[in-house]
Amino acid sequence: MSVVINTNTAATIASNNLASSSASLQRSLNRLSSGSKIVNPSDDAGGLAVSMKLSAAAKRSAAANSNIGNVTSYLQTQDGVLQTSSKVMDRISELWTMYQDPTKNSSDKANYDAEYQQLQKELDSLTQEKFNGVSLFGSAGTGVVESVKVSEDGVQTVAITAKALASSTDGVGAFSDAAGGGSLSSISSIDSIKTGIQNVATFRAKNGAEQSRLGFAAEVLTTNKANLESANSRIVDVDVAAESTQLARWNILVQSGTAMLSQANQSAQSALSLIR
Template sequence: MLAIKNNIMAENAARQLGLSYDALAQSIERLSSGLRINSAKDDAAGLAVRELMRADIAMIQQGARNAQDGISMLQTMEGAMAVIDDTLIRMKELAEQAATGSYSDQQRRIMNNEFGELRDEITRIAQRTEFNETSMLDCASGSQTIHFGVDSGGTASSVAVSTVDVTATTLGITSAISLTSTSNAATALTTVTTAIKAKDSARASFGYNMNRLEKSANVLGIQAENMMASESRVSDVDVATEMATLTRNQVLSQAGVSMLAQANTMPQMALNLLR
């Protein structure tokens, strides 16, 4: 119907054009962001699921970094213990050397001086071995908890790495232990052997904790990959489908502009009939 006062055709064309523009803008937003869900209005339930997944992914990735930090800490402790190990081996060698009667007292004093220096070096290494400003080898009563997320039941996953005290005094190699005589050297030999066994026990715990953390870091990496794949399926845009939608909306928008222009001429056509 031709009318002068109300142009219903133009109103309808304008409304349809607005819808086409909104759909076109949404397609452009999705393609430019790479996401199917950019706000709650796109998919409220999907957005909630995606955000929960993103939180879990962030937690898992941080847990993997925590595990790697724990491995670095254990490697630091292991490296220091390796030096202490070599030092104890040299001390045992000196004790065995001094225990034989073929050396003079003067020669034993020279051996004893080296023995004392090595004893002090063990204590120095133990006291100076730190990770993130935390002493690791001169504190037997402490522990460091390496936390790497929670399981599906909400239970925390962690490894408690015990700090140890491997200073010379704690290992039993006090200043009273000397190589000044064959009998003293024999006592020192027994003491150093006991110290090596105590050190080996502590060092072994580093090994199995390191293995556990390495396996945990690998598992966490796989979990993060799987979770990211799931999150992608929920929120990422299907580029091929969205490009088809974009093209359709572009055509509709262009057609809408043309039809609106045509509809706006209808009142003028009605006026022409009155002339």
Template sequence: MVINTNIGAGRTSRLLAESTSKLNGALQRLASGSKIVEPQDDAAGLAVATKFNAAISRNDAVQNNLSSALSYSQTQDGFLQKVSKALDRMSELMTLSSDATKSTNDKTNYLTEFTDLKNYVSDIGEKDFNGVSLFNGTSLGVTMDSDANKWSLNASALNGTDLASILASGFVVTSTLATMTTAIENVSTHRAKIGANIQRLQLTNEQVGILNENLSASVSRISDVDVATESTRFAKYNILVQSGTAMLAQANLLPQNALRLLS
């Protein structure tokens, strides 16, 4: 029995400090909802989770780009739908004007409507989306994934040869009716291409969304705390801290037994 050194109290103090540290760690994990509060909790897991979170952020940006490209293509199709309708009516007016029973006044009225529609189609050819031309045939690079791989999305070339001929021509049935038919076919072809673009953009957007879901699930498995498991640990270390505190108090009383031998 010694007085200067209390081995039991020292060991009990060390064990109490360990239990207190683990109790604080459990408290922090439950409060934050994360298993990795500090880097030393899971250094490798933290590195992987950080990389995945960065990929998720990039994919979010990719989805924003895809949504903008989708809106761009849908705007193109909306305008071309109106162009197709206008060309159909212009073709109809040409046919009506070729009727020999129509008076000069009737044909003048047809010409007025035809000219208005021609100007309408011409104006659409100059439309843009957020300052980017819709119909000048320019190739636009659309980012398709988080590795910055791009796909070329072409602005539909509305002012093609046949359509330009229609816009430049007068109201002459014999010289423009066949060309009008070709122009209508050209617009239909452009709409088909735009429809394919829209389909690809939608599928790619869904694909990136699925990738983000899987990345988020992986981050959750690495980082998110299991409340049931952590609550069990908290209860365990809470009891150990309380019992350790009580035992340390008892250990500190042991040297007093030496006084009894001296009395």
């Protein structure tokens, strides 16, 4: 090997190796300090694109789950009002039966009517209940909740039955009166009261079925969100154990590379001994 002064090949190679080790050390430090394998887009351009989509899908799943929770609260409030309506109808049926007692005089019957009239007002009030400004009861297209999207892509939808509690045929409208001016004597038979009670029972059954389905839909969204986050984690999250091992490796190489570069720079001085 010739002895030269102008070109120090060993020092050049050592310098290149040191630069590469230093860059790798910096990359490991960035990953460990951020907790992410993708610090810069250039680290994994394709992985970054996939990660962004998975992350967005997970957030949409969480939002859809939140919407389901809100609609469930709406249905629970609706059921609470229906349960009260059922109790009111039960009391009306009881009043009507007692009103038929032939031993009751007109004053007694007037007292039954007084309570019935108050119950009419209460039924009218119940049919107008709202949840956060949204009507609990009404026919389709009247401002009630009619559906909720239960998938992160918005494709799957659960229909919510519009429950017209104020209807005189499908609800309890035949017994509700804001003025409360009715009389038990105007109810010809118990059949109409039983129909009203059955209508409320049907509404509650539909409400329970809808809550049940929404519960299962929420479970699916929760599972999907967890799996999306898990898949995203495999792309972007750094394995601390593995990366700390790489950090130790690059740290040693940087130190040894620095030492070898120093040695390579000193090797050219051997030429001085030949020209002294």
